[in-house]
Amino acid sequence: MGRPLRADAARSVRAILEAAEQVLAEDPGASMEQIAEQAGVARTTVHRRFANRQALIEALAASAKQQLMESVADAHMDTAPPLVALHRVTANVLRIKSVWRFTLGHPLADSPLTAAIWSEVNAGALAFFARAQREGLLAPDTDLMWARRVYYALVEEAQHGGGADLDPDQVRQNADAMATLVVDTFLRGTGPHG
Amino acid sequence: MGRPLRADAARSVRAILEAAEQVLAEDPGASMEQIAEQAGVARTTVHRRFANRQALIEALAASAKQQLMESVADAHMDTAPPLVALHRVTANVLRIKSVWRFTLGHPLADSPLTAAIWSEVNAGALAFFARAQREGLLAPDTDLMWARRVYYALVEEAQHGGGADLDPDQVRQNADAMATLVVDTFLRGTGPHG
DNA sequence: CTGATTTGCATCAATGTTGTTGCGTGGGAA
DNA sequence: TTCCCACGCAACAACATTGATGCAAATCAG
Numbered sequence: 001m002g003r004p005l006r007a008d009a010a011r012s013v014r015a016i017l018e019a020a021e022q023v024l025a026e027d028p029g030a031s032m033e034q035i036a037e038q039a040g041v042a043r044t045t046v047h048r049r050f051a052n053r054q055a056l057i058e059a060l061a062a063s064a065k066q067q068l069m070e071s072v073a074d075a076h077m078d079t080a081p082p083l084v085a086l087h088r089v090t091a092n093v094l095r096i097k098s099v100w101r102f103t104l105g106h107p108l109a110d111s112p113l114t115a116a117i118w119s120e121v122n123a124g125a126l127a128f129f130a131r132a133q134r135e136g137l138l139a140p141d142t143d144l145m146w147a148r149r150v151y152y153a154l155v156e157e158a159q160h161g162g163g164a165d166l167d168p169d170q171v172r173q174n175a176d177a178m179a180t181l182v183v184d185t186f187l188r189g190t191g192p193h194g
Numbered sequence: 195m196g197r198p199l200r201a202d203a204a205r206s207v208r209a210i211l212e213a214a215e216q217v218l219a220e221d222p223g224a225s226m227e228q229i230a231e232q233a234g235v236a237r238t239t240v241h242r243r244f245a246n247r248q249a250l251i252e253a254l255a256a257s258a259k260q261q262l263m264e265s266v267a268d269a270h271m272d273t274a275p276p277l278v279a280l281h282r283v284t285a286n287v288l289r290i291k292s293v294w295r296f297t298l299g300h301p302l303a304d305s306p307l308t309a310a311i312w313s314e315v316n317a318g319a320l321a322f323f324a325r326a327q328r329e330g331l332l333a334p335d336t337d338l339m340w341a342r343r344v345y346y347a348l349v350e351e352a353q354h355g356g357g358a359d360l361d362p363d364q365v366r367q368n369a370d371a372m373a374t375l376v377v378d379t380f381l382r383g384t385g386p387h388g
Numbered sequence: 389c390t391g392a393t394t395t396g397c398a399t400c401a402a403t404g405t406t407g408t409t410g411c412g413t414g415g416g417a418a
Numbered sequence: 419t420t421c422c423c424a425c426g427c428a429a430c431a432a433c434a435t436t437g438a439t440g441c442a443a444a445t446c447a448g
Contacts, residue, residue, distance in 0.1 A: 006392090006393060006394070006445090006446060006447080007445090007446065007447090008393090008394060008395080008444095008445065008446065009393080009394060009395090009446095012394085012395085028222075028223075029222075029223050031434080031435060031436090032435075032436075032437095033434095033435080033436095041395085041396090042395070042396050042397070043436095044395080044396075044397080044437090044438085044439095045394085045395060045396075047436085047437060047438080048394085048395085051437085052436095052437090053436085136386060137385065138384050138385060138386070139384060139385060139386045139387060140386075142384045146375065146379075147384045149351050149354075149355065150348065150351065150379055150384060151384075152351075153347045153348060153350065153351035154344065154347060156347065157343050157344065157346075157347035160343075161343065181340065185340075185344055185383060186383055186384060186385075187383045187384060187385035188382070188383040188385055189379060189380055189381045189382040189383035190332050190333060190336045190341045190344060190345075190380060190381060191331065191332060191333060191380075191381035191382055192330060192332070192333045192334075193333060194388070200415095200416060200417080200422095200423060200424070201415095201416065201417090202415070202416065202423090202424065202425080203416095203423080203424060203425090206424080206425085225404080225405060225406090226405075226406070226407095227404095227405080227406095235425085235426090236425070236426050236427070237406095238407090238408085238409095238425085238426075238427080239424080239425065239426075241406085241407060241408080242424080242425085245407085246406095246407090247406080
């Protein structure tokens, strides 16, 4: 990257990325003009900062996945007790996902970089589930691949329902509540316990 | 509808609908030309049969949702024992969904008609889960709305993985196997039983 | 303050998609 | 067999989107 962006330029870039996320979340086929409008910026400015639509989406993916990885790392899944780690990572991921609905919802625009990040996250998840199984949190006969798919599906579903326009505080509380629900359902299902 | 279509015309319509389903499943923004090509038909023929892209998608939705409703009715969810009914409807729906990935995967193009069908299916599902809860299949404290969302998410997930280009026989077997997995996970989760 | 940078705006060409029309041909139906 | 319908093909206009350029005004940084 050449020299650092000027303050206003940096502001534009951030505004465009946020706008793109919001607009594309509602309509993945939205035009650059709609994104520019939402960002409060002329369409030419968008093209100045991002040559292609592709470039814009990749930048989006980069931002989102970096934040996602930080929030995953923050859960310390390799040291904390499995149940605690699972709850914590679920809440963290739900919080991030509520902000990046489009980028994290569509596995599109997987540049080699972001693809690598993804496979790293997936491998980490699988390793975590393996440990959880060894420590008795998952049934011994549970297929780990299927468990991971189920877990992802529940997280995705938990984020679909509520969660539009909330205070940052409410977002955190909601993420916690949904995390409890997700983990509980993931481990015990919906049938009678015991 | 005026007079019945001639044999070749009917064939074209079917070819176009199948092609649209396949092409749109891979790229929801695909052009009419791509659909026509996949159907082995000139683009003008597509426009002859379906005035708009919208009209085509609605026709798609009509076909798919009719088949879906038939497959649901076929499970006799109101009379059969809940566990049996749940397994049967799951297998049936998985079979239909594997064919109509695009149309049933995207709640787009909800004409008033198809929207009505949807809400009917959803209401039926909720009623079924209520009965299942009364008869002890679901825990008494399970939120039925959440249960329905979880069930839908699991069905959707089960259909994502395998299932591309299989014999009709293999499709049925696969649907059965996945239905068992889905129902089991739905009711008991992935944790240790018992 | 002053120079450099960014932006908005107007404009332009290129492109792809949509939807329509007319015509000749080939296959279905009575 | 004969008539008619549906098809493919070519061509067309309308439209939206993309991406680029030049320029004057606003704004940032040293």
